[in-house]
Amino acid sequence: MADNQAGGAGTISAGRSWLGFLLVLLSLVVEGFDLQAANMAAPNIVSSFGITRADIGPLLSASLFGVLLGAMFLAPLGDRFGRRTIIIGACTAYGVLSLIAAVATGITELVALRFLIGIGIGAVLPNALALGGEMAPQRLLATATGMIGIGITFGGTVAGAVAAILFKQGYGWREVFMAGGVLPLIIAALLWLGLPESPALKRGEVRSGGNVLTLLAPGERAKTFAIWLAFGLVLMINYLLTGWIPLIINAQGYSQSEAAWIATAGHGGGVIGGVIASLALARWRWPVVGAFAAMAALVMILLAGADWGATALTALIVLQGVFIVGTQNALNGSAGATYPAETRALGLGWALGVGRVGSVVGPLAGSAALMLGLGQPREFFFLPIVPLLVAAALAAYLTRATKSPSLASVGD
Template identity: 35%
Template sequence: MTMATVNVQEVIDSRKLSGFQVLVVSLCALIVLIDGFDTQAIGYVAPAIVRSWHVDRAALTPVFSAGLLGLMLGALAFGPVADRFGRKPVLIFCTLFFGVMSLLTSTADSVQSLIILRFITGLGLGGAMPNAIALTTEYAPKRIRATTIMIMFCGFSLGAALGGVAAASLISHFGWKSVFVLGGIVPCLAFPFLAALLPESIRYLVVQGERGERVAAILRRIDPAASIPAGATFTVEEHKAKGFVVRQLFANGRGPFTLLIWLVFFMSLLDLYFVTNWLPTIITDSGIAVSRAALITAMYQVGGILGTLLLGRLFDRFSPFVMLALTYLAASVFVLLIGTVGTSIGALVLTVFGAGFCVVGGQIGANALTANSYPTAIRSTGVGWALGIGRIGSIVGPMIGGQLLSLHWPIRQIFLVAAAPVLIASLAALCISFLRRAPLAEEHGLQTGASTP
């Protein structure tokens, strides 16, 4: 008797996005929203800390760098862990972990203690992000995968923007520590809901050879009308990774793509954190009030949200890496313009919004395209290591900004320097577009996984 075979990815690709899949995307969006709030919080409260502790603004450079170092190590470590033990346990653990650490950050009473607490918090923040991307990728139909991932990742930009709005009010009424209290309470409250509602990746379960009834149950939630024969064997067109998982990023012709996408992430995140960490301080130094500076900086993330929503469809419909290159090219222009508009509130809002549209939208697009370029068995590792390498850039960016500020460079020249990294990212993305033989979204070779009893 021949046993029926069900290709899980074909089932997902052939159906409309179901309510269950929307739930998965929404929960991942909630996680990255909280992640975005907590990641960007230090940039919004930095001017208030400088005034409260009477320290030089450059003294906070190690604080920015420590948090980003934690983000880097968290992404590098938890990506492979999730490829070994699953997306769900890593996601919910990291969410609870960075929530608790954010609460503890509110007890900081010196630059030294703030450095330590932001580093440890960053470990959890860095671990959550690549796994939210991977889980969304593995539940999204191929035809709208980039759009779905980018819409999910709007949560990060929305969380970062809400951080600016919340900081403007909380700091004036309760002091800067209240921002971290809010950033800690929300993920702790979300933890039990995530544990109860978030499913494991169905593609991960098949690749790992998990129980067939578990896979069948998830398929029925995706499509209650689906006919799943008794004793069916579930497959995906991918192989289980063998050997050291990070080495697989360079196997089967993936090496050039991996190196180029690392360059894109490095330059993109260098620029993103250069701007988000120092823009409120630079604007404040030009004579604009702290609360207004926070709101102007929040427009960077608002622009990122709109950019993400519009760019996702373009990436799905046209050559995705060509579109990414054009996005970063436009980003370099807007970043340069920020340094030329002076203290005009309207012009600052417009140029900061445009820079966010392209830089944040481009980075989220890079997240989606990277997740779609690696197979399930190494997807969290691929995204995690790209983000981890990018985090080196995010550490270097604030350090460069702090150094330029300490040298009292004119604002125009500071943003001329800030425009260069995204221009390099544009060139790297263009090179990837010529490497269409670089890692395929789906590796050939049918992976036979779970079967129902």
């Protein structure tokens, strides 16, 4: 991340670029923690409030619906007022709200607070992805954006490990949420002290921002809809699996701590997959999305095809993490490199925002599957196969579509 014509690091030193990249990465680590906190704590929340597993769907979807709104309507403000300002303000807000959620006295109150937390998280994510990519040279923008996204997965891994340890020690979901409140406040202070503003904004490239009609201009509309649909399908499957795997495993006779550890192994696989996909983005973009989505579908077929023992089940959960998260990171990086600096937060915000419809639907689909009696692992893992194959087909279309001179050319 030297001083190159960047996506871009061209107006700040290499040291400041690396510092900014690290701080943005940390902001997404704590975001990943907070996103997964409710998922990892779900079995304990069910027993604490005396509700059924099918009743937990609205809680798992509440923060994701908030992310949808935050990404679509707050995140684009980063193109106008600065990514740094939005990231720090939103981190502070959802940290405070997480601490309040830790003392919630009812499930309805908890659902409302998780919704507000999601709005803050949604404002951070597109700006963090955009700013992290802009710290790198132009040729590495897609790779840097994908690597930044690994922070979310690593944060989910940390959330699973923390939940497993706390449950083993006799603590519960409140302590998990407390950790999810303290961490963003610490990171917000570090961001305020050391995070540089977007080099592109300093050069005056991102003041105009634009609006969603920019993304729907003639010649771009089909690509925009394809990107949105790909995000929706991948996020739907991502949150279906991360939200329900702990509960499904727990329902098979594993303890809450064991279920959290197996789910954590899947997040660990996601970190590996995210790194591999991000490195591949240095040479390929949309083809990486298609390849990882197709491999994820194959893993789902294996999971659905037999009753696996604990070791094999854990190994396959790790592999689904590798390919599901790899698909998501490749999607983030490819889309980030598709949009120019002046609409990057806007483009990523709307892609992630519209895509979050899928992330909201995912956990609710898990509830519907349970109500239909599809609670066994072999039946549950049939659900992601078709959406993943459709995502792979969309990636093939975008591989061809982004070769034409348009939005894609700015990322090349």
